Amino acid sequence: MSQPVKVGVVGVGHMGKEHARIYAESTKAELVGVYDLDPHTAKKIAEKCRTRVFAGLEEMVDQVEAVSVVTPTSTHLASAEPFLKKGRHVLVEKPIAMDTHEAREMVNLAEKNGAKLAVGHVERFNPVLAALEERLGRPRFIEAHRLSPYPGRSTDIGVVMDLMIHDLEIILHLVRSPVASVDAVGVPVLSKAEDIANARIRFQNGCVANITTSRISPEKLRKIRVFQDDAYLSLDYMKQEGEIYKRMDGKITRDKIPVMKGEPLKNQLEEFLDNVRHDTDPRVAGSHGFAALQLASQICGQMTPLGA
Secondary structure: OOOOEEEEEEOOOOOHHHHHHHHHHOOOEEEEEEEOOOHHHHHHHHHHHOOOEOOOHHHHHOOOOEEEEOOOHHHHHHHHHHHHHOOOEEEEEOOOOOOHHHHHHHHHHHHHHOOOEEEEOHHHHOHHHHHHHHOOOOEEEEEEEEEOOOOOOOOOOOHHHHHHHHHHHHHHHHHOOOEEEEEEEEEOOOOOOOOEEEEEEEEOOOOEEEEEEEOOOOOOEEEEEEEEOOEEEEEEOOOOEEEEEEEEOOEEEEEEOOOOOOOHHHHHHHHHHHHHHHOOOOOOEHHHHHHHHHHHHHHHHHEEEOOO
């Protein structure tokens, strides 16, 4: 059996504490410690996960093989840089960085120092997506909805970077064609940045994607619908359920898509540990995170306010 990967977590707030929990529970990992700007939070999570608190990043970097960076987006580069420079493997939460310049710097640092850079597009590890990919043909039209209540956090970025980027990365993965054009609208309601956004993306292969995202919805909803030549697939990320509609003998048939349910974040972190231990490429590497950020930036740049 392979030795557990010595791993740390930088930032143990809302999402980071879940990274720490999963690493602490995994037989593939040895959680050697955590770091957070808030010493009280770091101490609380360290005690819960039976690990230590590091006083700073430089102290942690020599003790780990890999690290999860789960800090505000504006600090991703600064938090990941000490580890990448030492050749430590990094999983950074999405979006990869605040802008494409910082993202490119992170990708280059990883390549230069032989480090793996994975990006936390956790929905790619949702079992629903695996079920979709097994039945995927040539997508002609994709519709995605991602609605959430107001979080009161992550408001240093707009809803495109916060939530829509999940669907952008997935759609880029499914369509595998260059973007031809983008039309987008957005409106701030409770934040300085947009809280509701819609984007319509045309790809060079003819596929069209329509994406609606909100972080001020009274309910949570995360769905994707894919229309292709031979079928229409409808999947629910939250319920981890799906249906496929096909035309047979002049009639429309509807069948359930079997999904092996599981925790996407656990799947993601376990696979990251496998990448480190067995020297394999991350499913969502720095280059994929960069491409998603680039498209999100294009959407934000072309966004016109609703009512304008």
